[in-house]
Amino acid sequence: MTSPARIDTHHHIVPPLYRDWLLSQGETAGGLPVPTWDVDTDLAFMDSQGIQAAVLSVSTPGTHLGDDTEARTWARKVNDYAAEIVKDRPGRYGFFATLPLPDVDGALEEAAYALDQLGADGIILLANHRGTYLGDPSFEPLMAELGRRGTTVFVHPAELPGPLVPGVPPFAADFLLDTTRAAMNLVLSGTTTRHPDTTFILSHGGGFLPYAAHRISLTLEGYQQITGVESVMHRETILAELRRFYFDTALTANPDTLPTLLTFADPTRITFGSDFPYATPEISAYFTHQLDAYPLDNHQRTAIDHRNAEALFPRLAR
Template sequence: MTFPDRIDVHQHIVPPVWARALAAQGLDSGGWAIPDWSLSSAIDMMDQQGIAAGVLSVTAPGVHLGDDAQARDLARAVNEYGAEIVKGRPDRFGHFAAVPLPDVDAAVTEAVYALDTLHADGVVLMSNARGCYLGDPDFEPLWAELDRRAANVFVHPAQPPMPLLPGTAAPLVDYVFDTTRGALNLVLNGVMSRYPDVRVILSHGGGFLPYAAYRFSGLTSTVVNPDHKAEDLLRDLKRFYFDTALSASPSALPALLAFAEPGHLLYGSDWPFAPQEAGTYYNHFLENYPHFTPGQAGAINRKNAEILFPRLAD
């Protein structure tokens, strides 16, 4: 790729106020260190990786670090910081607003403010909010609000509510597991069927959801709850969008392309938590995949994202 073309829906930002809040509590991202971030380094990476625009988001553990009041203030500060970045470079950046779940009322308030006043391009949710998964009935008011606005929702994994595998940071294995767990929870609790206008993007190729989707639909309909029809579960599982961050590999791409609906596969880098060397590694697989149909690679790199983020289409 000789010029910036891609729209990167999975690119992270590290607002200083957020980094300080994590450091003050001795927190990181599931055993993964918080990297440095700057506007200039982001643009340099994007130019080198063929990325025209990146949609920025904070990663796990999100903005709720244990205290509701702190979480409300931190969400507002993080979102205003992201909005200023976009305001300065609207040609290169969008942003997903953070919300302070599991404080549902505050999350709804912040989502409305971010979408209406800050003109965020969507909302980022962690796959679980302090152990509470996104299909929880208590979260219904947030989903209803996001659906009314046909919002883009980026689901990023968080450390699941269990001990880390010894010697293994959560981003290496637990994040993949928790994305899958959170997505299935949304479907089995009916969120994806009740709210058809919200567009939900799953990180990292959806974890192992594309690979195991027919396991979920078949076993649920025949063993767990026969009232759930397999075809209905598959319909709701196929409503998800999937990004390619750390997932554009010779083994993952066939499953993604076989399962994802047309237009539902989007480019992602996961920078800077995944360093540029990792981006190059997975871009090589994406750029050299031999089984794309005509136009499919261009759709993944850009065209599919243009539909979700028309502001970035130009």
């Protein structure tokens, strides 16, 4: 069988010093222990799953734990680390740069450094940064700059800004809501329409966005009318904007979820995702196997495996 030559757009890096820092702060990744990471183990996993190249990203909680200066320092450290990995293996890796949001000035400075000097392939943003969602007016200077640059932005969930449910870890269900909230917020705030050259990739198949998109579009139209918004966004416009997102298959490729994603999303806007190493090799392989077993035609399969990602990251094309 020919290798699928997958390009993985949801693939995490855990710089060792960054991991040590998170552990010293008592942090987890949405309830998950922060895993160890090294290049050799990562490449072995990629090879086992037919992944030709991966775009690396730092997962939640990012680098902002409450202090702007500390967040800027760690964003620079993890970006420099990721850039070195890419430099050594440019055919196997790209990376999404980490920004110290909600520090907007620091984020603008780090975005310029990462994109212009390190050659980052895009930016990773958490769905909410310490309770502030991406469409918030305070983030508009950053969104305008990313739009001006035509940046690819990977949106990854974080812990919800609210109390936890005992026995329900954030990564199990809250992450899906967080991504869905972020997508709704980006559309309703007008961010996606103001900055159409920004490409947003939503994690985990967009949370439950594809499943609930029609309900979301109709209810948001009604919500605007009730609250007296001066210019109401029509339901069809909301739905069209929601379809403009990209969606990765991380922890999503299965016979119950894929049909909805494939029906809702633009077929050129679905990319392969593994969520390694936060998803263990066994968990990630389970979903990859489900994707391989799903009855896609050759065009659909190659589009998801690599062609759609190649359009975003042409230097990673085989």
